[in-house]
Amino acid sequence: MESQVLEKRTESELLPTQEIGSIAKPAWRVKGVTSDASLTWSDIKEAEFWGSKLDVPNYTDLIALLKERLNSKRPPLEEERTAIREWSVLYALRMFESVGLSRVYSGEQWRVEMYEHFVRNVEGFKLLGSVQSFDYKYYTKASVISPPKFRNPIHLEEFLFVKKHSSRQLKVPITGPYTIVDWTFNEFYETDLRNKKGSNAGRFNFRETYFDARRRFILDLVRNVFRPEISVLTQNGANWIQIDEPAVTTHPDKLEMDLFVEAINELTRGFENCTFSLHNCYSDYRLLAKYSPDLKDITQLALEFANRDSVDLGQDSNTRPGYQELSAFEDEGYRGGFGLGVVHVHDYFGEPRGGALVEGNDIIESPKLIRDRILYASKLLKDPSRISVNPDCGLRTRSWEIAYRKLQALSEGAKLARQELSK
Amino acid sequence: MSSSAESALTGIHPRSETTIRVSRDFDRGRTTQDSLREAFRRDAYDLVCLQKEEGIDWVSDGQLTWQDFLRPICETFEGLKIGADLFRWFDTNTFYRRPTVVGKVTVRENDGSNSFYERHTVWGSLGDVAAGKRKKLALPGPLTIAALLEDKYYPSKKDLVKDITQALAIMIDFLANKGISCIQLNEPSLVYKYGPSEFGGEAYQDIFSNSISDHLARSRAELWLHTYFGDCSKVLSQLLKLEPFELVGIDFTQTPLSDIEGCDFSGKTLGCGCVDGRNSLIESPDWIADFSKQASKVLRPQQIVIFPSTDLKYLPREYADHKLRAVAQAAKLLR
Numbered sequence: 001m002e003s004q005v006l007e008k009r010t011e012s013e014l015l016p017t018q019e020i021g022s023i024a025k026p027a028w029r030v031k032g033v034t035s036d037a038s039l040t041w042s043d044i045k046e047a048e049f050w051g052s053k054l055d056v057p058n059y060t061d062l063i064a065l066l067k068e069r070l071n072s073k074r075p076p077l078e079e080e081r082t083a084i085r086e087w088s089v090l091y092a093l094r095m096f097e098s099v100g101l102s103r104v105y106s107g108e109q110w111r112v113e114m115y116e117h118f119v120r121n122v123e124g125f126k127l128l129g130s131v132q133s134f135d136y137k138y139y140t141k142a143s144v145i146s147p148p149k150f151r152n153p154i155h156l157e158e159f160l161f162v163k164k165h166s167s168r169q170l171k172v173p174i175t176g177p178y179t180i181v182d183w184t185f186n187e188f189y190e191t192d193l194r195n196k197k198g199s200n201a202g203r204f205n206f207r208e209t210y211f212d213a214r215r216r217f218i219l220d221l222v223r224n225v226f227r228p229e230i231s232v233l234t235q236n237g238a239n240w241i242q243i244d245e246p247a248v249t250t251h252p253d254k255l256e257m258d259l260f261v262e263a264i265n266e267l268t269r270g271f272e273n274c275t276f277s278l279h280n281c282y283s284d285y286r287l288l289a290k291y292s293p294d295l296k297d298i299t300q301l302a303l304e305f306a307n308r309d310s311v312d313l314g315q316d317s318n319t320r321p322g323y324q325e326l327s328a329f330e331d332e333g334y335r336g337g338f339g340l341g342v343v344h345v346h347d348y349f350g351e352p353r354g355g356a357l358v359e360g361n362d363i364i365e366s367p368k369l370i371r372d373r374i375l376y377a378s379k380l381l382k383d384p385s386r387i388s389v390n391p392d393c394g395l396r397t398r399s400w401e402i403a404y405r406k407l408q409a410l411s412e413g414a415k416l417a418r419q420e421l422s423k
Numbered sequence: 424m425s426s427s428a429e430s431a432l433t434g435i436h437p438r439s440e441t442t443i444r445v446s447r448d449f450d451r452g453r454t455t456q457d458s459l460r461e462a463f464r465r466d467a468y469d470l471v472c473l474q475k476e477e478g479i480d481w482v483s484d485g486q487l488t489w490q491d492f493l494r495p496i497c498e499t500f501e502g503l504k505i506g507a508d509l510f511r512w513f514d515t516n517t518f519y520r521r522p523t524v525v526g527k528v529t530v531r532e533n534d535g536s537n538s539f540y541e542r543h544t545v546w547g548s549l550g551d552v553a554a555g556k557r558k559k560l561a562l563p564g565p566l567t568i569a570a571l572l573e574d575k576y577y578p579s580k581k582d583l584v585k586d587i588t589q590a591l592a593i594m595i596d597f598l599a600n601k602g603i604s605c606i607q608l609n610e611p612s613l614v615y616k617y618g619p620s621e622f623g624g625e626a627y628q629d630i631f632s633n634s635i636s637d638h639l640a641r642s643r644a645e646l647w648l649h650t651y652f653g654d655c656s657k658v659l660s661q662l663l664k665l666e667p668f669e670l671v672g673i674d675f676t677q678t679p680l681s682d683i684e685g686c687d688f689s690g691k692t693l694g695c696g697c698v699d700g701r702n703s704l705i706e707s708p709d710w711i712a713d714f715s716k717q718a719s720k721v722l723r724p725q726q727i728v729i730f731p732s733t734d735l736k737y738l739p740r741e742y743a744d745h746k747l748r749a750v751a752q753a754a755k756l757l758r
Binding site for chain 2: 128134135136137138141143182183185186187190191203204205206207210247250251252253347349
């Protein structure tokens, strides 16, 4: 077993704070760039409110642009679209910075959605149509129809813009190869294998073909798309990349998990000046723990825990059930860092308890609850320097008001935990 | 070898892009319940027409309104409460709201089955579009329902499975009287490759078989049993002995034909799930027919019905419809 590389600390403080990825696109951002949705005064007021609250530099320029759009009958010009998109990143950056996060990024304001953003920008994928995720929520699913090829950098423009406007540590989230492959129909590689294996339908081995095709797909994707993408980013100064892999542990067998490890190790191989973290959530952590020591270059696992936890105050195993699975990682020999999920990001249907407020379907965790979660994790891991603090996942399903309050509480909770640890 | 082949769908069909747009608008408060209902009705009508044109033998209304495979049952049965949290549906990238058992499971008195028919099928609003065709509906089987819900009531899972079977039996009879010619019980939990396979030390297939034998009789409707998301070779012989089922379906994307060569299909119809419901790659009718013919030679059923390995809801509608056409054409090639 390779020894786990300890998290490269670029900040001096204990318990650095970070976000995971997305925040909601404000209405002015969505409507401002389309021809078929009208901006309203309420949207502009929202931009004014947040511009002022977050002290976004020169935000009145955005307001002037939005007012012009409101009064105009024509569709937005390309430069207006670009400007509005850039403003949304600036607003997101200011939200993260104003609450004191150590590591920040763009709030994924330029991305359609984590899967579609990637496949739209890579050769070899064809978007086929909508499939249901749950209820009336859908996503657009693609098929791989030819070997994937790097076309143009996918994240570079966004990175360079963020780099120009923030002096904090930047952590660039990218959707990982295992998830891309799992969420994509594998037409090309399966057809290729079927043709090679011949046309005897009755002798056709579905399972073997499926897995062989999947492996070829993922390795081609890593070698021909992900590695060039990472190269471009690191050559331009990116030194922390978060690989988002929500699909990991969906297929809990050894073949699949070995494939995941192989793909991630191939992706990260040789990029010496870059920190890599892996984000996964709502998943089987006992299974992930088993394979985590094999991830050679992953120095932080950013995971969801708040969703599984109680909202009572306390720093013991009874009050902190959500964090027990940290022990599984320790038991399996993982010695890297954790991005500890300390705030819930979805609708909450539980009762308000001592550690949080509940407003409608939102839970607002108190700084003390977050402190207790962090301190309990510190006890389990016996080393607080391995902990960074983040929400369970991206906050894009929450309103800006709620996201802001949660991030404030997160930042304050980390501060309380630092104070305790320094005693 | 059987001399005839028929075709069918396996379960929930995906919604059209138009229906998806209307449902998104409804979800965001931009349109009304009536508009949504009409969109579903129209979509189901188009799907039934397509099945008729293509010559699908057992016609489904697509079960397009079903948010997940358990929800309509939970809304119909007493003793079940739908949860708010989302859980992954087997190893797919779709999610369901897990029900909780809070009391004895039965069909709601007086209006339960009728309520199910009115709310969760659209046959009542499609007029006579399916006149002369045999109608088909897929339901979750009792073992899968029991395996997927959170149980806060029954000390014994066997009793839970029994009560669910009895409730399903009541509903099946009602649906048969309403003109549904075929009810297919889908039982992925029986074979799911990543799932548990027992309750309290007793194997799923034994609990299932006993419950079916004791509490489910033959009905006016044909009863079919289908398993998917896993290899059925270890349980197939046992399932073939279950008297109420005229057809036993196999997901051939998970079960190699060579592994079930000795299974006795005499007197049964084979549900040939060789069309991959989880890949947009469209199999040719020739390939499907060839596979089905070989499966028939090996298993020697009295008849064969060609259908997708699983629901087609994992595909965009356009591709699901292509697969529907391929299944229908393959069956015609074998006649």
